Amino acid sequence: MPSETPPAIRLRGASMAFGDRVLWEGLDLDVAPGEFLAVLGPNGSGKSTFLKVLLGLRPLSAGTVEIAGKPARAGSRRIGTIPQQKTFAEDTPLRARDLVALGIDGHRWGPRLFHRRQINRTVDALLERVGASDYADQPVGILSGGEQQRLRAAQALADNPDLLLCDEPLLSLDMHHQRAVTSMIHHEACDHGAAVVFVTHEINPILQNIDRVLYLAGGRFHIGTVDEVMTSEVLSDLYQSPIEVFRTRGRIVVLGIPEAVEHPHGTGHSDALDEGHLR
């Protein structure tokens, strides 16, 4: 019997369309455990929909999707998600530490007393890793967007997931905390072998961490390393319009993305992976 570990994600002939609006077609992709895949593309290109397909929340129009060798299904506890940002209502009856604790699967921790102490210790360590110890006992609803986002990252990593799906996790974080959260996610991939799918509009903060890029645009896609995908030729082909890609001081600068598909951050796309899909 072959005992090969299946890929964390396997897509074969995967297509996604809403009516006659095609988001992508004929996508074949294996993502290995420990691999860091960045998903890029303009607003509406299908990045959040791609995450929903992996979560088993949205069926493909054609083709197959497997997670760790089994068809994608909703509710898997081995998948951690950092959803696109939404703020909590001011009166949400949860403290920062309660939110992080929600990410821990208590059943795996044995007898009750031990269990409570262990959970507290784990939560404290996670809060420290995202720089949230100072506000551990504050109600989540009074925290800033960036403070809440750090808690979501801690929650998603609490159980060392096998697959971590991140939908713009760095939005509203300052540079320091962007680095802290990115390094936590990267550590999860390197040290725990979690496959990471990281949806972003901004490639530069994670440039050092990316193994491959899936770039979605105009109903088509391109997959490869950063050097293979982030070129004037590939992006001009995807956008069907002349695009120039420069590298300067270790950063990638993309010029010429058509205005019709270029939207600033924070336009509040309504169909993002939201709070309801947390774990």
Ligand SMILES: Nc1ncnc2c1ncn2[C@@H]1O[C@H](COP(=O)(O)OP(=O)(O)OP(=O)(O)O)[C@@H](O)[C@H]1O
């Ligand atoms: N249930 C649905 N029915 C019809 N169209 C949908 C549905 N869900 C998503 N879409 C459309 O599919 C397209 C892709 O949406 P998606 O949220 O995946 O884009 P995105 O790349 O994540 O965008 P953004 O960068 O703005 O978050 C959008 O045009 C959206 O309106």
